[in-house]
Amino acid sequence: MSPEDLAFFGLAGVAVVTALLALLVRELVHTILWVSVFFVALAGLYFLLAAPFLGVLQLGVYAGAVTILLLFGVMVTRKRIFSREAATGIGPAPLGLALLTIVLLATGAATASTADRPLAMHPVVALANTLFGIDGGWLLLLGLTMLGALAGAIYLVREGRE
């Protein structure tokens, strides 16, 4: 089994298990935390499938923005975040995980090699030409859709609507 296969089966297992856990756990906040792990596993799969830009986008949009938006939705629609009294303070496991993440990120940033090939050869350039190029226009369409959605969302939540 090659390392690529091993990474795929590991990430696929994490994705399926966390997706199931997200829909089956009782606590709504735990659901959102599990689904954020699911999004991170999918970002790893995108890196494995030679789509690094999409992997970064997945981390930023899903693991970042969508998770926070969902947590915000839970916070404003419930009187209490947890259905029963939760322990306060930070336990050793989350603290260790956070420290491990910081150490891994620091070593990764220290050992990352600078770009050793010209930018025009990079595979992301072809994607950028498709997205922003003269024959693309996809991002323009996406932007217009988002503008319409923004107007719709403001209409839905404005004050004094019966």
Next chain:
Amino acid sequence: MTSLPLADLLGLSAALLGIGLFGILTRRNFILLLIAVEISMNAAILNFVIFSAFLSGDAGVNGQAAAVVLVGLAATEVAVGLAIVLALNRQRGSINVAEASSLKL
């Protein structure tokens, strides 16, 4: 190009779509429903990325471009969905979709 087996990759995508559909059909909480839709949406995006990895040249890049647009659309959908959650919560004081039946005939 990737050396991973195509059948395994597509199997993962199908499994995620199945999990998402299970959530859509069985959950009653609106936020859980949104999350289930997101899981199915991610299965579709994964499909685009899988096929773009197996194609070389322009066809592969087009698949990734479609995936980028889909990620943006899914994020937009969550924003509008949460606006509906807030409106529902203000009008009825609950986000149970079984109680939101005022549009039924």
